[in-house]
Amino acid sequence: MKYLPLFVDLKLKPILVIGGGSVAVRKIKLFCSVGAIVYVVANKLCDDLKKIYNENKIKWLSKKFNINQLNNIFLVIVATNNNNLNEKIYKEANNKFIFVNVVDNLKKCSFIFPSIINRSPLLISISSSGMAPMLVRLLKEKLETILPKSLSNIVNIAGKFRDKVKKYLIKSDDRKRFWENFFNSIFSSYVSCNNFKLAYKVLNNHLKYKNKLSGEIILVGAGPGDSGLLTLRALQAIQRADIVLYDYLVSKQVLNLIRKDAKLICVGKRYGYHFYSQKKINNLLILYAKKGKCVIRLKGGDPFIFGRGGEELLYAYKYGIPFQVIPGITSGIAAPTYAGIPLTHRDYSHGVIFINGYNYKNCINSLKFNYSSFTLVIYMFSINIKYIYKQLILNGCSKNIKVAIISLGTHDEQYVKTGILSELNILIKDSFSPRILIIGKVVELRKKLSWFKISKNHFNNKNYILNLL
Numbered sequence: 001m002k003y004l005p006l007f008v009d010l011k012l013k014p015i016l017v018i019g020g021g022s023v024a025v026r027k028i029k030l031f032c033s034v035g036a037i038v039y040v041v042a043n044k045l046c047d048d049l050k051k052i053y054n055e056n057k058i059k060w061l062s063k064k065f066n067i068n069q070l071n072n073i074f075l076v077i078v079a080t081n082n083n084n085l086n087e088k089i090y091k092e093a094n095n096k097f098i099f100v101n102v103v104d105n106l107k108k109c110s111f112i113f114p115s116i117i118n119r120s121p122l123l124i125s126i127s128s129s130g131m132a133p134m135l136v137r138l139l140k141e142k143l144e145t146i147l148p149k150s151l152s153n154i155v156n157i158a159g160k161f162r163d164k165v166k167k168y169l170i171k172s173d174d175r176k177r178f179w180e181n182f183f184n185s186i187f188s189s190y191v192s193c194n195n196f197k198l199a200y201k202v203l204n205n206h207l208k209y210k211n212k213l214s215g216e217i218i219l220v221g222a223g224p225g226d227s228g229l230l231t232l233r234a235l236q237a238i239q240r241a242d243i244v245l246y247d248y249l250v251s252k253q254v255l256n257l258i259r260k261d262a263k264l265i266c267v268g269k270r271y272g273y274h275f276y277s278q279k280k281i282n283n284l285l286i287l288y289a290k291k292g293k294c295v296i297r298l299k300g301g302d303p304f305i306f307g308r309g310g311e312e313l314l315y316a317y318k319y320g321i322p323f324q325v326i327p328g329i330t331s332g333i334a335a336p337t338y339a340g341i342p343l344t345h346r347d348y349s350h351g352v353i354f355i356n357g358y359n360y361k362n363c364i365n366s367l368k369f370n371y372s373s374f375t376l377v378i379y380m381f382s383i384n385i386k387y388i389y390k391q392l393i394l395n396g397c398s399k400n401i402k403v404a405i406i407s408l409g410t411h412d413e414q415y416v417k418t419g420i421l422s423e424l425n426i427l428i429k430d431s432f433s434p435r436i437l438i439i440g441k442v443v444e445l446r447k448k449l450s451w452f453k454i455s456k457n458h459f460n461n462k463n464y465i466l467n468l469l
Contacts, residue, residue, distance in 0.1 A: 002129050003112060011035035014072060018065055018089060019079030020045040023103050025052070027077050027113075032057050039073075041065050067092055075099035075111070106130040115140045119151040121159070148236050150192040154183070157191070161203060168207055182206050184240065184294070186216040186322050192233075193324055215289035217316050219309050221302040221328015222246070224335060226410040227253035234326045238262075242293040245284060249300025249434055251411065262296075278308065282315040289321045300434075302330040306356045306379050330354075332377040335409025335436050339416045340450035341443055348441040349375045357381030357388060357437070371397040375440035382428065382435065389424050392439070397421065402443035407435040414452065418443055 015031050017024050020042025028049065031038050038058040045053055045060065052058055061069060065085065070076065076093045078086050078100065090108045093100035102108035114125035115136045124143065128136050158179075169175045185206060190199035218237050223229040238244065238254075241262040246255065248268030258264065265284070267276040276284075288295045303309030303325065316323045332354050336343055343352040351374045358380040371392075381388055393399065399422040407415040417427045421439065428435075 003127065005114070005125060005127070007123065007125075009034075010074070012037060013074040014039065015075055015077070016041065016061075016069060016073045017077045017079065018042070018085075019077075019103075020049050021079060022046060022048065024077070024079040025049050027079065027103075028052060028058060030113075039069070041069060065089065070096055070098060073098055076101070078102040078108075117143055117147060119147060119149065119155070122151050122155045145232050146236055146239055148192055148233070150188070153191050153196075154188055157196075157199065157203070158183075161207075165207065178207070185292075186294075188240075189216055189218065189322070189324055198322075215292045215295065215321065217285050217289050217295045217297060217313070217321055217323040219297045219303045219313060219323065219325045220299070221304075221307075221326060221330075222250045222254045222298050222300050223329045224301055224331040224410045225249075225251040225253070225408065226334075226338075227251065227257060229329050229334060229410060230254055230257070231326065231328065234328065237326055238296055238298065240294055241296040243288045244296045244298055245281060246298040247300050250298050251300075254298075258296075278311065282312055285312060285316060286319050286321060289316070290319075299328070300331070301334075302328045305330045305332070305354065331409050331434070331436055332379060335406040335414075336377070336404070336438050336442075338410045338414055338452040339404060339406050339438075340446045340448075340452070341404060341438055342445060342449065343375045343377065343438075343440075343442060345442055345445065348445065349373065351375070352377060355379070357384055371395075371401060371439070372441060375438065375442050378437040378439070381437045382433065385424065385428060389421070392421065397439070401439060402441060403427070404438040404443045404446065405431045405435055406438065407431045407433070409434075409436060410452075416446070418446060 010031060011034060013036050015036045015038045017028055017031075017038060018041045020040060024040070024042070025046065025048045028038055028040070029052075032052070039061040040049070040053075040058050041062050041064070042049075042060070043063050049058075053060055070092060076089065076098055078089050080086060086102050086105065086108065090100055090102050094110065099111045100109070101111055101113070106112070109130075112127065112130055114127040115133075117124040117126070117140060124147070126136050126139055126143075165175055165178060169178055182203070185202060187199050187202045187206070190196070190202060218241075220234050220237050221231075222234070223231075235257060238258045241259055244258055244262050244264045245267045246264065248266070250268075255264065267281045267284070269276070285295055285297060297303070297309075297312060299307045299309060301307060304327070309325065313323050313325070333343065343349065353374060354377045357378040378388065400420050402418065403421050403424060404416060404418045405427050415431060417430050419427050
């Protein structure tokens with residue numbers, strides 16, 4: 001290990017920065033953020049640095065460097081284009097045992113800056129010892145996605161309760177078990193939702209009833225299939241799951257992101273096949289939550305759009321189980337987008353209507369509007385396709401209006417068939433579930449806006465599609 005990672009208290013420490021350009025600005029902002037006293041030596045200040053100087057956050061010591069400026073300095077940053085000057089400052093600082101960093105010259109650095117993930121007071125630093133900065137950047141991006149911003153509040157609250165926990169729990173092993181259980185409890189979820197009142201209540205109850213765990217239900221939208229469309233918050237939730245009850249429409253890409261030691265239960269339904277009734281699913285959610293588990297109810301698309309999410313949470317409400325909802329991208333938006341079909345366009349469509357085709361008979365008669373000015377998106381339409389077609393015609397929809405059927409929207413195997421309404425029976429024969437129906441003039445734009453490239457090796461392979469689902 002070439003470098004020893006240290007977290008240094010720089011508050012009111014004197015820092016000398018030689019250079020007045022954009023590189024110096026980045027370093028100076030870091031030092032100012034931790035309360036250091038920053039002295040600058042530079043022939044002139046760039047605009048950003050002038051602004052900082054005018055706000056009295058730094059002191060412009062001189063236009064030229066001299067050795068005496070190193071007296072009583074804690075560390076030095078050298079950010080000039082003068083190699084001879086850089087070399088001189090580096091040697092002088094080393095002779096005085098002052099930490100020195102010559103920017104972009106690893107050999108002339110007694111310390112280096114790591115990449116920082118800031119959830120202050122929680123800080124995570126990453127370094128490749130200056131050998132692979134691009135790799136460090138990629139690692140930082142990945143860690144940023146799984147570390148919620150609410151960690152700052154969680155750490156602050158935990159810090160305030162440390163002394164109280166010590167009074168209640170004398171033995172260090174008991175305190176260790178308490179904090180392990182506590183950080184995995186619903187407390188974190190309440191903080192992430194800014195519900196601090198309930199968060200403090202959980203903390204106090206957890207301290208009072210040491211062996212009683214509080215469970216929760218998190219309703220998560222898994223999106224339409226492409227795991228890249230999963231929200232950051234959804235990813236964070238499934239990474240802390242104990243139990244995951246998921247539907248058939250949740251893709252394998254998304255399932256692979258779930259915490260590896262979580263218990264996965266498929267409770268999906270298909271037409272004519274309901275191994276898990278809705279009542280049984282509801283009871284499972286309550287059962288595991290009452291055992292103190294973090295229960296994730298993972299649904300394809302968005303759980304509040306034709307996903308029965310509201311029904312399941314009303315059941316949780318009935319039994320007093322804490323819950324939260326993380327939205328997902330619904331297939332009715334994502335699939336047309338991946339097919340190059342904008343649902344609205346000022347020259348083609350002034351609005352969009354989403355309908356559940358499975359229960360289409362309950363609402364079709366109210367859909368008497370100008371079909372040439374709106375886009376109609378129909379989920380789960382296959383079973384009632386004949387009735388849907390008939391009612392559309394009766395309500396004034398033209399047989400020649402453009403339609404698209406999208407199968408496996410956003411998957412690598414996405415399959416799109418376009419035509420006109422009178423060809424609906426033919427178009428559906430060439431498609432496969434899960435599919436969605438788009439009706440409207442906007443379908444014409446697919447010819448120009450199609451951008452998503454599908455895998456041509458798979459869309460006609462029925463066995464592959466069955467395995468995928």
